[in-house]
Amino acid sequence: MVANNGAPVVALLLLLVSAAARAAGDGLLQNGNFEYSPNKSQMNGTRVMGEYAIPYWKVTGFVEYIASGQKQGDMLLTVPEGAHAVRLGNEASIQQQISVTRGMYYSITFSAARTCAQSEKLNVSVAPGPESGELPIQTVYTSSGWDSYAWAFKAKRGLVSLIIHNHGEDDDPACGPLIDSVAIKTLYPPQATQTDNMLKNGDFEEGPYVFPNARWGVLLPPNTEDEHSPLPGWMVLSYTKAVKYVDSAHFAVPHGARAVELVSGLETALMQEVPTVPGRSYRLEFSVGDAGDSCVGSLQVRAYAGEGCTTVPYNSQGTGGHTRASLEFAAVADVTRVVFVSSSYITKWDGTLCGPVVDDVSLVCVSQQAPPSRRLLRL
Structure with a gap:
């Protein structure tokens, strides 16, 4: 009953x-x-x-x-x-x-x-x-x-x-x-952002669910804590810190609808491994800016590819904007790591961490022929 x-x-x-x-x-x-x-x-x-x-x-x-x-x-x-x-x-x-x-x-x-x-x-x-x-x-x-x-x-x-x-x-x-x-x-497997772009998900459009009313983005944990990255194609390298996945509905995004904000300074890097041919020349291009989230100051992104390195400064007013940068390098191995890291720690007026935005990343081969291999001459 x-x-x-x-x-x-x-x-x-x-x-x-x-x-x-x-x-x-x-x-x-x-x-x-x-x-x-x-x-x-x-x-x-x-x-x-x-x-x-x-x-x-x-x-x-x-x-x-x-x-x-x-x-x-x-x-x-x-x-x-x-x-x-x-x-x-x-x-x-x-x-x-x-x-x-x-x-x-x-x-x-x-x-x-x-x-x-x-x-x-x-x-x-x-x-x-x-x-x-x-x-x-x-x-x-x-x-x-x-x-x-x-x-x-x-x-x-x-x-x-x-x-x-x-x-x-x-x-x-x-x-x-x-x-x-x-x-x-x-x-889903990331689509090529351009026909000749060797990077997967270089525009960061494929990624985790973003809550429509969440104005703070989504934190991507280090890959030591997550075997499969929620940002396909990319790995987050850190011990405990994260990078932030931001959307154009709540942030200033240089290209498309998604980007990555490097909010943890030197403690966290964003990385992708790409098959390359030793001796061939490649060009890495990318956008650096601010997310329009009141992150004011001198922002810097350091980019590494093979043995090449460049530092891209960006003076942020915290209202959005970006600049385009490039790095040319010669591959020295069958696999090349493309790495982005913020070279400084920045906080907003409320004391919370922020940093530069990276977006629209492409890697192209600019010389199709590798140097001839050295051969021993028989006398």
């Missing part, structure tokens, strides 16, 4: 809904912004008590359902989009099943914020499969405290479970990170 309040029926419906897998497409996961709230019967204050209490999600450990404007001591908790988010305490996780295409690549984008812990990290993984990445979130790149992160994976099965986990060792489980707005995007 069902009680008058219908709580058992509601709980059963939520369980069935939560178990349904979402067919992967570009955009939010089902209840990816956590606006469908748990039933009050499965809550203890802010703590979520039922494993399937949050529609479409499975939770384990100390998970809280947070409303925007909620206070924690003297801290006012905000939510970047909508009215709700979740907080993961020590050894807590959220997960959702997603229907994907086996063998395809996907990128997950989600927003996260620190609360009171100082060295927070989030582990993102898919199951089944060994792929996982531990994303450091202790560096905050926005004045609001919220950043969006991207992480990529290759689907080993047609049905996978996305898991976001907080290892956490803080004495207070309520010091865990906040999570909001979880989305997915299919990553």
Whole structure:
């Protein structure tokens, strides 16, 4: 017999809904912004008590359902989009099943914020499969405290479970990170930006999902934390820092709709390896500018290719603009690394990190003939 309040029926419906897998497409996961709230019967204050209490999600450990404007001591908790988010305490996780295409690549984008812990990290993984990445979130790149992160994976099965986990060792489980707005995007093999461009995805148009209302871009983690880059063709080289993927809807972009902002100074490099012929000459061309995000100062990008190197200065007023640069070099190996790094650390008026924008990168061969190989003469 069902009680008058219908709580058992509601709980059963939520369980069935939560178990349904979402067919992967570009955009939010089902209840990816956590606006469908748990039933009050499965809550203890802010703590979520039922494993399937949050529609479409499975939770384990100390998970809280947070409303925007909620206070924690003297801290006012905000939510970047909508009215709700979740907080993961020590050894807590959220997960959702997603229907994907086996063998395809996907990128997950989600927003996260620190609360009171100082060295927070989030582990993102898919199951089944060994792929996982531990994303450091202790560096905050926005004045609001919220950043969006991207992480990529290759689907080993047609049905996978996305898991976001907080290892956490803080004495207070309520010091865990906040999570909001979880989305997915299919990553396709990058198309050549020009017929003779040897670089893949040189205009950065193929990349992770960008939230339409997010004005802070998407952070791309170092490849030590992500086996498959959410920016196809490119690798981010760093220990803990990231580069920022920016869009023309919210930033000044030199070319097309996407670009990369080097926000971590000398600690992070953007790199792609390209097959080359030793002895042949090549020309690397690219745009350097500012993202129109109030990043004011002397910006510098250092570009490396083979044994060639050039430094491109750009005096930024923080309102957008760019300059074109080039580097000619002779290949010395079968594979050449093209590397971009910001040679200085820049902060905005609010103290957050920023840097130069790189875009519209091309690499072309300017001499088709390699020098003749040396032959031994028989006397």
